[in-house]
Amino acid sequence: MKTYFRAACLLSLSLSFAGCGAPEGTENVGEExxxxxxxxxxxxxxxxxxxxxxxxxxxxxxxxxxxxxxxxxxxxxxxxxxxxxxxxxxxxxxxxxxxxxxxxxxxxxxxxxxxxxxxxxxxxxxxxxxxxxxxxxxxxxxxxxxxxxxxxxxxxxxxxxxxxxxxxxxxxxxxxxxxxxxxxxxxxxxxxxxxxxxxxxxxxxxxxxxxxxxxxxxxxxxxxxxxxxxxxxxxxxxxxxxxxxxxxxxxxxxxxxxxxxxxxxxxxxxxxxxxxxxxxxxxxxxxxxxxxxxxxxxxxxxxxxxxxxxxxxxxxxxxxxxxxxxxxxxxxxxxLSLPTSGPVRQVFSGTWGTGWTTLMPFTLNGEPHQLAYNTSTGAVHFDKFYANANGTNTVWSYTWGTGFTHFAPYSINNYPYFIAYNSTTGDAHYDTFPSNLQGPIIKAIKTWPAGFTSIEPFVMNGENYLLLYNKNTGAVRHEKLNSTGSDSTTTWSGTWGTGFTHFAAYDIGGTPHLVAYNAANGLIHHDRIVSNGVSVLSSATLATGMNLKTLAFNGPGHVLAYQPGTGSASTKRLALDGTTSADAFAGTMFTGATTVVPFMQGGKPYVLMYSQSTGTVRSYELSMF
Incomplete structure (x- = not known):
């Protein structure tokens, strides 16, 4: 009778990596x-x-x-x-x-x-x-x-x-x-x-x-x-x-x-x-x-x-x-066997109506969905993605009030909630979804300061927050959402430099991090979010005119940097210490997309890209690690 023991690994200082030591009594039969x-x-x-x-x-x-x-x-x-x-x-x-x-x-x-x-x-x-x-x-x-x-x-x-x-x-x-x-x-x-x-x-x-x-x-x-x-x-x-x-x-x-x-x-x-x-x-x-x-x-x-x-x-x-x-x-x-079609593979192409100014992703019952909204007409859809990101099916449609400029999704106990904000008036709706997606559930309506140009959700110490920023004045604040999604409290406010156009929040080991980007001059910051703002870890200069979006992925943080004018795009792998990023892919998607919707389906990362002016829509499967 053979008795097996798993070997105990020790640190080998003679090599550049760890080794292992087997305890006495290990019998090795040499089978493969x-x-x-x-x-x-x-x-x-x-x-x-x-x-x-x-x-x-x-x-x-x-x-x-x-x-x-x-x-x-x-x-x-x-x-x-x-x-x-x-x-x-x-x-x-x-x-x-x-x-x-x-x-x-x-x-x-x-x-x-x-x-x-x-x-x-x-x-x-x-x-x-x-x-x-x-x-x-x-x-x-x-x-x-x-x-x-x-x-x-x-x-x-x-x-x-x-x-x-x-x-x-x-x-x-x-x-x-x-x-x-x-x-x-x-x-x-x-x-x-x-x-x-x-x-x-x-x-x-x-x-x-x-x-x-x-x-x-x-x-x-x-x-x-x-x-x-x-x-x-x-x-x-x-x-x-x-x-x-x-x-x-x-x-x-x-x-x-x-x-x-x-x-x-x-x-x-x-x-x-x-x-x-x-x-x-x-x-x-x-x-x-x-x-x-x-x-x-x-x-x-x-x-x-x-x-x-x-x-x-x-x-x-x-x-x-x-x-x-x-x-x-x-x-x-x-x-040595990643897709021969490349790290970005188009899986769907179609044409929707024009004019959708917001496409907000959310997950319900483990399935990816999106909220589509037209700020000029108030038209709104709740859509469910077909399998393999092959387009969407409209579950509910209606006409809301016009003028909402920002939608920020977050979750409470794995159930989707969102904020709808009007940058002109400061109106902020605290909303969630019914299980059948037949209309929203409005939890509360409040008035925030007008003029915020970015709203980015993040999680800190297990609680939901929003980063609100005005690129024209540099005004910035942290808004902490309550446990029922019906209210929020300002926990910090300050003034940053002006001009940041895009923010991408992601998590490292339970600590929120942030990529901030200025499309006018290409300045990018890699930050750690703290209770009184951010700690800037590094800065660099990228190409100008890009859109930046956090990608959905069960793994290290990635962002998509996309240039609407040329269709060039890159997936940037964020360092595990939050200090920098580097391209994991660089290539071309399609020209003129105004909205990027990242989502997960079947354990795979995807992005949907949409052009507000032409209605062109495409879905891409991403290969990331």
Missing amino acids: VLGEVRGDIKVGSSMDCPTGTSGTCTVLGMPLLSQTSNLIDVDVQSMSPWGCYDTSIATVVNTALANRTSPRALTDRTLTWDTLVAGNNGATPPLATTKAYEQVTQQYRWANAAQPMYFHELLKDFDTASTTVRKFPTGCAPDVYGSCAWSTSVLVNDTVGAAFRDFSDQTRHVTNDYIKGQMNAGFAMMIAYGRYTPQKVWDANLGGYRMTFTLGSQHKVAFSGYQAGTYPLRINDVGDGQRYNVSVTSDVSLIGTFDGIAASSVKAWDFPNGRKEQTFVRYDPAVSPTPQVFFVEHVDGLS
């Missing part, structure tokens, strides 16, 4: 099992979903490897206890290569990697190996020389003819591990792929749905976590226990699929070469008990990241019980 391959339904080019994405899905071509297998060459087996990162990288690299859609020839070290063949482990007597374990051996050798293979280098090796339209961000040296947080390689008529490593201990976007979405989009994914031991500490001031955590070791694993259930993600754990079902969450109730006391009885949590919550990986305790908590450190992804 390829990911199950069934050709019924595929999502992207790397997932097999025989019953659709609501059922069980498997990453195609993923090897099941063990970091301490005796199939690794004996001259580097001493590295095996610290080899969880190396072996997980090998797992992801092999998966991406197996699922690649690009016909381009391999070059450089990627070619060396791919042309390795099965041999023997150099032992006496020798043991026959497999190609995959020869690749793990090679990775150990490269890592020992402080030159490990990593995802950005592999992506770079596809640019064989210098035909890229745009590749690595400024400052990214893809051959140097750790130089690139993320990178893409956009070729002349197709996207070969993308790679990223996101340090995520301070963020909240890494969830079960995020990981599933990335796999569905064509990414091979891995995650790094620290194993922490919880310890209760009596706090007399609180009259109860606070929970502290002590780091014991670190580990890395690859995601090999998903299924329904409490533990919906499947991993290939290189610590023992086994598969496990896990959940990636910040919900401490899933663990239940910490150091002998119920989670509900803990008075305060001292999470390692210093925040109010922290994401962790939880193995199904029925199979792999542990008193430790596995807090996420970073998540890594690689794809």
Whole structure:
């Protein structure tokens, strides 16, 4: 009978990344099992979903490897206890290569990697190996020389003819591990792929749905976590226990699929070469008990990241019980199979009536909708998006009063609410929707100061706020909305510089951030929103005349920068510390759009773009990471 233990990862100071140490008693059988391959339904080019994405899905071509297998060459087996990162990288690299859609020839070290063949482990007597374990051996050798293979280098090796339209961000040296947080390689008529490593201990976007979405989009994914031991500490001031955590070791694993259930993600754990079902969450109730006391009885949590919550990986305790908590450190992804049609794919084109001045997105019952309004006539529609963003169906139409200039959506307990504001009169309506969408529910009507030119909703400390700004005077204020959506209170007001035309709010780990843009001079600010305004993190100058919009995405923050006059557009990936942004895509959409509506549908990000003067409307599916 064989007994398996998952290896414990330690920090290897001789390398540029963490390694893993296996406890005594680990038995390594050196078996390799390829990911199950069934050709019924595929999502992207790397997932097999025989019953659709609501059922069980498997990453195609993923090897099941063990970091301490005796199939690794004996001259580097001493590295095996610290080899969880190396072996997980090998797992992801092999998966991406197996699922690649690009016909381009391999070059450089990627070619060396791919042309390795099965041999023997150099032992006496020798043991026959497999190609995959020869690749793990090679990775150990490269890592020992402080030159490990990593995802950005592999992506770079596809640019064989210098035909890229745009590749690595400024400052990214893809051959140097750790130089690139993320990178893409956009070729002349197709996207070969993308790679990223996101340090995520301070963020909240890494969830079960995020990981599933990335796999569905064509990414091979891995995650790094620290194993922490919880310890209760009596706090007399609180009259109860606070929970502290002590780091014991670190580990890395690859995601090999998903299924329904409490533990919906499947991993290939290189610590023992086994598969496990896990959940990636910040919900401490899933663990239940910490150091002998119920989670509900803990008075305060001292999470390692210093925040109010922290994401962790939880193995199904029925199979792999542990008193430790596995807090996420970073998540890594690689794809060589993103859509050949490009990162922005048009999925709908049509013509609506002209004159709609506002299209406001909202979500009801998990489905995307929009409010369409004409400020000149008062005409209003509530519309539901068809599947795959293929246009909309009008659920309700009416005529309201004219003159509303701004609509700001927000949610209370996942139910949609909105503010309708008239910049000329200062009238502000506090509204929500009935479940059947037959007209609005007006909660209150108030009068605000006239003249605000931007209204941007954001969430701070779990509560809804609005940023109100007047580009002509610089007057600005924070308006805190109450818990019923029927009133608000001004919590801060001040004066900024004039001229900002667009604001895009987004969240980093529960802290609101803001991108502010001046279309006249191209000035852009990256800000952190605080109780008394903003803290400016950085500033830069972009092209003038653009529109800026926060994109809907279950992941890191992105904004769309769109130039109506030329149709040029770029999706900008916002840094996880909020300090900067860089293009993840740059290309052309359609000329003359006056309104951009971002929304999620079926786990995918989309934008609808509309021209007020011509009625032209198009929907685009976005590939982001």
